[in-house]
Structures are given as C-alpha cells and as structure tokens.
Amino acid sequence: xxxxxKIALISGGASGIGRAEAVLFAREGAAVxxxxxxxxxxxxxxxxxxxxxxxxxxxQLDVRDTEAWEASVEFTESTFGPVTILGxxxxxxxxVGWDEQTPEMWQTVLDVNLTGTYLGIRAVVPxxxxxxxxxxxxxxxxxxxxQGGGGPAYATSKTAIVGLSRNAALxxxxxxxxxxxxxxxxxxxxxxxxxxxxxxxxxSTDIANPDNYAHRMEQQPLAIGxxxxxxxxxxxxLYLASDxxxxxxxxxxxxxxxxxxx
Ligand SMILES: NC(=O)c1ccc[n+]([C@@H]2O[C@H](COP(=O)([O-])OP(=O)(O)OC[C@H]3O[C@@H](n4cnc5c(N)ncnc54)[C@H](O)[C@@H]3O)[C@@H](O)[C@H]2O)c1
Numbered sequence: 001x002x003x004x005x006k007i008a009l010i011s012g013g014a015s016g017i018g019r020a021e022a023v024l025f026a027r028e029g030a031a032v033x034x035x036x037x038x039x040x041x042x043x044x045x046x047x048x049x050x051x052x053x054x055x056x057x058x059x060q061l062d063v064r065d066t067e068a069w070e071a072s073v074e075f076t077e078s079t080f081g082p083v084t085i086l087g088x089x090x091x092x093x094x095x096v097g098w099d100e101q102t103p104e105m106w107q108t109v110l111d112v113n114l115t116g117t118y119l120g121i122r123a124v125v126p127x128x129x130x131x132x133x134x135x136x137x138x139x140x141x142x143x144x145x146x147q148g149g150g151g152p153a154y155a156t157s158k159t160a161i162v163g164l165s166r167n168a169a170l171x172x173x174x175x176x177x178x179x180x181x182x183x184x185x186x187x188x189x190x191x192x193x194x195x196x197x198x199x200x201x202x203x204s205t206d207i208a209n210p211d212n213y214a215h216r217m218e219q220q221p222l223a224i225g226x227x228x229x230x231x232x233x234x235x236x237x238l239y240l241a242s243d244x245x246x247x248x249x250x251x252x253x254x255x256x257x258x259x260x261x262x
Contacts, residue, residue: 003025006085007031007082007131008083009124010034012091012139014037017139020230028238036060043058057080073126084135088116093109093191094154097151109153118164134177134178135245137180142183145256180240180250185220185256185259188207207227220256220259221262
C-alpha cells in the first residue's frame with residue numbers, strides 16, 4: 001500500500017498508460033479519479049477498480065478546457081478530498097512530417113499535449129497546497145530526448161513538457177509540490193496500435209501491422225522480447241507518486257527500453 005491515503009487525478013486515465021496508472025495506484029491504496037474524453041471506457045474502468053476493492057470515480061475532461069479542469073479538481077475534492085497526485089497523461093499526435101503538417105495539426109497537438117499539461121498543473125496546485133503538498137507526473141516522451149525526428153509538433157510539445165516540468169518544479173517547491181517528467185519509449189497502447197489509435201496517420205506506424213511492430217522493436221535495444229507496456233511506465237509513476245520519491249523534483253526520467261541510447 002505505497003499510496004495509502006493519497007488522492008490521484010489522472011488525465012487520459014481511460015486508456016493505455018493512464019489506465020495502467022489508475023489500476024496500479026488504486027491497488028496501492030490511492031483513491032483515483034479517471035478524467036478523460038472517453039466516458040464509457042472510464043466508467044468501465046471505475047467498475048473494474050471498485051470490483052477489485054479499490055476506490056475510483058470518473059469525470060469527463062477535455063484537457064484543453066480550463067473550466068473543465070477546475071470542475072475536475074472540485075469533483076475530486078468533493079468525492080475523496082484534496083488532490084495529492086496528478087498524472088498528466090492525455091496526449092495526441094498526427095504522424096506526419098514537416099511537408100504534410102498543417103498549422104491546424106500543429107495547434108491541436110500543442111493544445112492537447114502542452115497546454116493541457118499546463119492547465120492541469122495550474123488547476124491542482126491550490127488543492128495540493130490545501131493538502132500540504134503533492135506530486136505531479138507529466139508524461140513527456142523519448143521524442144523529447146532524441147537528437148531529432150518524430151512529428152514536428154509532437155516532438156516540440158514533448159520537449160516543452162520537460163521544460164514546463166522543471167519550471168513548475170521550482171515555482172512550487174516552496175509548497176512541497178513535486179513535478180517531474182517521464183519519457184516513455186515505444187509503449188503498446190491504442191496510441192500506436194490498431195484502428196482505435198487517435199493518431200490521424202498519413203503514414204502509418206500502427207503496430208498491429210507486424211512490420212511496424214518489428215521496426216519499433218529494432219528501435220528498442222533492451223532485449224525484453226516485446227515493446228513496453230503501460231505497466232512499465234506506471235511503475236515509474238508509482239515511484240514518483242509515492243513518498244519514496246519525496247526529495248525528487250524537476251526530474252526527467254527515461255523509461256524507454258534504451259531507445260534514446262540509439
Ligand atoms: N504509446 C507510446 O508509445 C507513447 C510513447 C511516449 C509517450 N506517450 C505518451 O503517453 C501518453 C498516454 O498515451 P497512451 O499511449 O497511453 O495512449 P492512449 O491512446 O492509450 O491513451 C490516451 C488517452 O488520452 C485521452 N485523451 C486524448 N485527448 C484528450 C483530451 N483532449 N482530453 C482528455 N483526454 C484526452 C484519450 O481519450 C485516451 O484515453 C500520451 O501523452 C502520449 O503522448 C505514449
């Protein structure tokens with residue numbers, strides 16, 4: 001019970017890495033609020049966590065919406081109490097290069113990935129102050145650590161999340177609010193798999209295609225025989241969410257199977 005007594009708000013919590021965080025955090029004793037656009041999936045996850053003996057609720061959230069963030073924090077406080085953990089997971093991508101990317105695509109990716117992360121931090125800080133502190137875990141990407149490549153808007157948004165995390169870490173250190181960024185590599189979630197992927201591909205890297213799966217495996221040096229799972233990332237988030245990391249802030253941690261070593 002590494003998170004006993006803690007209260008987590010998890011954006012993008014209905015799927016993939018956010019979902020894995022919600023399940024793991026609840027198993028470790030936290031009450032979790034799953035905040036996502038996908039309310040059906042979020043509701044099913046609440047049922048699953050509750051059936052396993054955990055405490056969970058869901059709220060509809062578009063991370064681009066300042067008022068919806070504030071309403072999500074109010075909902076969390078009235079349901080469980082002040083927020084002590086924020087998992088900023090919601091993200092999107094258009095897998096296009098410079099020639100195909102439009103200004104509208106650029107703006108959408110920056111709005112969801114970067115502004116959404118900023119608005120989440122902004123919304124939870126007053127609640128964390130009431131609680132005497134907290135931990136904010138922003139999901140960046142190995143795209144933030146590579147020398148180049150990746151979609152231009154996506155790589156820019158994720159690199160900026162690292163800077164935002166450091167800036168917020170220093171700004172809120174005096175309130176005992178910690179802020180760090182995790183950089184996952186190739187994680188087998190709907191983000192990169194199958195028709196559910198909300199990457200609006202013009203060139204596909206959908207890993208349901210065995211050739212694409214093999215290509216990504218080549219970009220992950222660590223010989224684990226599979227791409228990463230949501231749980232691989234959630235275990236890093238668990239450390240940052242728990243008191244075990246009580247002096248860790250402003251950190252950028254790669255959980256990437258070594259992919260940024262290439
Ligand atoms: N899968 C990977 O290989 C990988 C690698 C590095 C980083 N990431 C990052 O991890 C994070 C989670 O991705 P995932 O792989 O779990 O994907 P996923 O598609 O499984 O989950 C993303 C969730 O975010 C939600 N979401 C999207 N836009 C939203 C919005 N505007 N408001 C609220 N919710 C919204 C979706 O509904 C979905 O439930 C993203 O930020 C992504 O960029 C993923």
